[in-house]
Amino acid sequence: MVVKIDNLVKRYKEVLAVDHFSMEIKEGEILGLLGPNGSGKTTTINCILALLKYDKGTVEIFGQEMAPSSYNIKKDIGVVMQNVAVFDELTVFENIDYFCGLYIKDTAKRKKYVREAIQFVALEGFEKFLPKKLSGGLLRRLNIACGIAHKPKLIILDEPTVAVDPQSRDYILKGIQELNRQGATIIYTSHYMEEVEQICTRIIIIDKGRNIAEGTKEELKQMIKTGETIRINILDISKEHVSKIGALPNVFSAEYMDETLVVHCEQGKHNLSSILDYLSQNQIVYDRVLSELPTLNDVFLEMTGNQLRD
Numbered sequence: 001m002v003v004k005i006d007n008l009v010k011r012y013k014e015v016l017a018v019d020h021f022s023m024e025i026k027e028g029e030i031l032g033l034l035g036p037n038g039s040g041k042t043t044t045i046n047c048i049l050a051l052l053k054y055d056k057g058t059v060e061i062f063g064q065e066m067a068p069s070s071y072n073i074k075k076d077i078g079v080v081m082q083n084v085a086v087f088d089e090l091t092v093f094e095n096i097d098y099f100c101g102l103y104i105k106d107t108a109k110r111k112k113y114v115r116e117a118i119q120f121v122a123l124e125g126f127e128k129f130l131p132k133k134l135s136g137g138l139l140r141r142l143n144i145a146c147g148i149a150h151k152p153k154l155i156i157l158d159e160p161t162v163a164v165d166p167q168s169r170d171y172i173l174k175g176i177q178e179l180n181r182q183g184a185t186i187i188y189t190s191h192y193m194e195e196v197e198q199i200c201t202r203i204i205i206i207d208k209g210r211n212i213a214e215g216t217k218e219e220l221k222q223m224i225k226t227g228e229t230i231r232i233n234i235l236d237i238s239k240e241h242v243s244k245i246g247a248l249p250n251v252f253s254a255e256y257m258d259e260t261l262v263v264h265c266e267q268g269k270h271n272l273s274s275i276l277d278y279l280s281q282n283q284i285v286y287d288r289v290l291s292e293l294p295t296l297n298d299v300f301l302e303m304t305g306n307q308l309r310d
Helices: 041-048 092-101 107-120 136-148 166-181 193-199 217-221 239-246 271-281 296-304
Strands: 003-012 015-025 030-034 056-061 077-080 154-158 185-189 202-207 210-215 228-233 251-257 260-265 289-292
Touching: 003 041, 015 041, 015 056, 015 210, 030 041, 030 166, 030 193, 041 056, 041 154, 041 185, 077 136, 092 107, 092 136, 107 136, 136 154, 136 166, 166 185, 166 193, 185 193, 193 296, 202 217, 202 296, 210 217, 210 296, 217 296, 228 271, 239 251, 239 260, 239 271, 260 271, 271 289
Parallel strands: 030 185, 030 202, 077 154, 154 185
Antiparallel strands: 003 015, 003 056, 202 210, 228 260, 228 289, 251 260
């Protein structure tokens, strides 16, 4: 087991930030840790890293209890936080070399690792650039290189793709998957559901400091009421008809807004046909029809009642 948290509790005076939270992460996983703002994600990560003193519970990394002085454990952990943490007065090469040097003292080995990190994040040709000369996407890549240059076994990435262009985001996600293929276990937090669906092998949803659900994306989708969302473009429909559609078998909500009828259904074989039959029988004209299976965003909204915000 790479990470084992048992019954973790962290209070800030009257605020219970982490409420008897438990989780396990096995070697080779990419674990998505999801939760609304204020859910306890960052506090939990800081407790994992022994940056915060918690009130109760245990945190074990690589089978050993984690403490502020556990340098033998910390040397195998890489951290990439949401806020870019590099030195403005150092070049790209110097920044990566500095952070790598915190763990790798052998000069020749460190130089090799720095070169490999630069190549991994595709910053060749930018080695002598200062951070202020880099675009947002390149700066994010530098931030990642600083966190992974020493080849850690456990990597924590806290929203590493915030405010980057689609090309850089795709590059970063593929890089994370490659790190995983090379043997790293990864904890990944993001407000972009499609990212989590794309790369995470397992997901934990945290809300109000508690582990409220965990599993693969498919397992989580089976836990919620929503089995299908149907969207139908309709120029005009009365509130009475919307209400009657909402009362059809397997339908648990129906709403009409911006010329679109949105119907949320439980799992069933004939949800779409029963809705279209109703529209036809009542001579309600419609055109575009879209049926969607539940997404991770549906899971999140139903379980927490919150929408993730950037």
